Structures are given as structure tokens and as C-alpha cells.
Amino acid sequence: MNDTAILLVGHGSRNREGNTEILQFAAQWRDRHPTWRIETCFIEHADVLLDEGLDRAAAGARRVRVIPFILNAAGHVKMELPAAIEAARARHPTVDFGCVRHLGMGREILTVLQGQLDRLMKALDVPDPRTTGVILLGRGSSDAGANGELAKMARWLFEDNDFELVDLAFTGVTWPRLESVVQRQVRLGMTQIAVVPVYLFSGVLMDRIQAQLARLRGQYPQVAFALGSHFGFDPGIFALLDAKVGGHELPEGALLECDGCKYRQAAEAEHLHDHSHTATSHHHGHDHDHPHHDHAPA
The missing domain is CATH 3.40.50.1400 (Rossmann fold)
Structure with a gap:
């Protein structure tokens, strides 16, 4: 694991407390695995977004393993994350980028x-x-x-x-x-x-x-x-991530299982995600009921 960086990608929230909790989770996860290099970033509404997070993880690493710290895969996971990883590969041609499946509903x-x-x-x-x-x-x-x-x-x-x-x-x-x-x-x-x-x-x-x-x-x-309450610090979540790191060493070039799927291709063709979440942190003027986005943290 010394030459591998793990990048935990959260959704990001306009409520700063939600982002802080993800950073706290990452800190607790590092405490459980002091020899692992664990970085964090967010898709939106945060200081460190995808491009910067991928660059930080790539610095000094031979491999970067991206974990979408998200329960359900919708537009962000199916489109923006694969696109950001493809761009990171171009910026860091000597680094092997791979992405495991999001947390899912198993x-x-x-x-x-x-x-x-x-x-x-x-x-x-x-x-x-x-x-x-x-x-x-x-x-x-x-x-x-x-x-x-x-x-x-x-x-x-x-x-x-x-x-x-x-x-x-x-x-x-x-x-x-x-x-x-x-x-x-x-x-x-x-x-x-x-x-x-x-x-x-x-x-x-x-x-x-x-x-x-x-x-x-x-x-x-x-x-x-x-x-009930949100459950991100449940021991089962730590165990699920441990299993992803230990059991999903992806081959070079591997991306998400939905990379290239019809959903992503159709949405890209319609330019549904023409605004950049990966360049700067900003706020949208619309509510979370926007028909084409899966906003708000899972």
C-alpha cells in the first residue's frame, strides 16, 4: 500500500457540517490503517473538488484507487467522476488510476x-x-x-x-x-x-x-x-470500505462498471452536465429538486 493512494470521494454538501463529518470519518479510517495513504475530496460544495483531489492523490503514487463514498450511483458517479478520472490520467500518465464501485445497496x-x-x-x-x-x-x-x-x-x-x-x-x-x-x-x-x-x-x-x-x-x-439518524460512522461502513480496498485491486485502466453506459452517453449528448463541478467550488441557484441532478449528500 505504500505506493498506492486511496481517494475517498464524497458528494459534498452546502451544510458544512456534512463535509466535516466525512473528513472526520477519513481521519478515523486512517487511525484504523496507519500504513494506508487516504486522501479525500468532494464532487461539489467543498474546498477540495475532484481535480485537486485526484492530483493530490497522484502526487508520489504509482496507483490511485478512487472510492465513491456515495450510496447510490446517479449522474455524478456515472458521468462526472469517470470524466474527472480520464482527465487525471492525461495529467498523470505514469499513474494507474482505478475506481471501485460506490457503496451501493447490498x-x-x-x-x-x-x-x-x-x-x-x-x-x-x-x-x-x-x-x-x-x-x-x-x-x-x-x-x-x-x-x-x-x-x-x-x-x-x-x-x-x-x-x-x-x-x-x-x-x-x-x-x-x-x-x-x-x-x-x-x-x-x-x-x-x-x-x-x-x-x-x-x-x-x-x-x-x-x-x-x-x-x-x-x-x-x-x-x-x-x-433515525445518518449512519456514516457505523462500524459496518468502515468494514465495507475495508473490503473494497482489500478485495478490489483493479487492473490498469479499470473504471466504474457503468462507464460508457447509455445513461451517461445520453446525458452527455444532451449536455446535462455542462457546468463544471470539478474546477471551482460554487453554489447553485436552484433547489435540490432539479430534474437532472442527484444533489445533496447521501
Whole structure:
């Protein structure tokens, strides 16, 4: 590992606390592996963005292994990250750049979500699961595949538990939204509702979720709500990254499994990402419901 740099790529948040938490995570990960060289950067809304992060990682390294520290792959992971790595290869022709898969929605993340749900049930004094609704709350994307991955998690939680209702909601971009799913579950007789956010770290949308839950508690005083938290520091996340580093030594030239996919080619043809997230840190004037972007940290 002495000649290999690991580059942890976060999404980046307009809430600086979210970015700080990722830096803290990286520091804790370094403490676990003091011989590893671990660098960090962000796709947007941060001081160190992709180009600078890749250059820092390449300095003095023979290999750079990029880890998208993101739960779901949508536009940023499928288009901007591969493009930035291709440009870095041109700037550093002697360095072998490779990129492992993003965190994804596999059994490791399911275990983390199940732990969140178990803690929420204890907070509700372990009520009858048949009268307790579960809402898995993601940030939403214009990429149907990313939304489908979250739907898979909801189904797996349903299969592994005894809840009558395990539903899916999103904070933006797509539907249904949290308020409408809560309304449906109340109509179906749920007397407790556990909301499990699928977020790695704090950010603008986690703040929004807190405000939404406060309003919902006022609207439905007869319902007991329990809200989970972001889970980026869960031991399961460290273990998942350890497995990626230890088990995914990519051959030279390897990139993401979706590099060159139809989604990326079509979006590039339509110039959906003609603004540069990799050059300077800046703020967008639009909200997170923009139809073509997967903004806000996962």
C-alpha cells in the first residue's frame, strides 16, 4: 500500500457540517490503517473538488484507487467522476488510476439499516410490528436505477421483519414524499411510524427531515414517531470500505462498471452536465429538486 493512494470521494454538501463529518470519518479510517495513504475530496460544495483531489492523490503514487463514498450511483458517479478520472490520467500518465464501485445497496447496507430500525423500535418501547409502519427515506434521484436500489432495501427489510407496512419515500426529485406516505400509513391504521433515513452524513436534507417530522408530529398527535439518524460512522461502513480496498485491486485502466453506459452517453449528448463541478467550488441557484441532478449528500 505504500505506493498506492486511496481517494475517498464524497458528494459534498452546502451544510458544512456534512463535509466535516466525512473528513472526520477519513481521519478515523486512517487511525484504523496507519500504513494506508487516504486522501479525500468532494464532487461539489467543498474546498477540495475532484481535480485537486485526484492530483493530490497522484502526487508520489504509482496507483490511485478512487472510492465513491456515495450510496447510490446517479449522474455524478456515472458521468462526472469517470470524466474527472480520464482527465487525471492525461495529467498523470505514469499513474494507474482505478475506481471501485460506490457503496451501493447490498447486504452490508441492509445490516446497517436493520440496526437503525432495531434502535427505533426500542425507542418506541418495542410496539407490535403489525401496527408499526416503517418508512425508508432516501434523497431521490432522476435516475430510476438509483431509486430502484432503495426500493430493493425496503423489500428486503419487509422480508426480514414482521411489519405490515415497509414503504419508500423521498425528500426530493421523485415521489412519493414523506408527508403522503405518512398520511397513507395513518389511514391504514398504523399507530407508530419509524422513519429510517438512508443518509451517510448530516446535510441540508437531514435538516429538512427534522423539520418535516416536527410538523408531522403536530398533524398526527395520536401517532408515535421515531426518526433515525445518518449512519456514516457505523462500524459496518468502515468494514465495507475495508473490503473494497482489500478485495478490489483493479487492473490498469479499470473504471466504474457503468462507464460508457447509455445513461451517461445520453446525458452527455444532451449536455446535462455542462457546468463544471470539478474546477471551482460554487453554489447553485436552484433547489435540490432539479430534474437532472442527484444533489445533496447521501
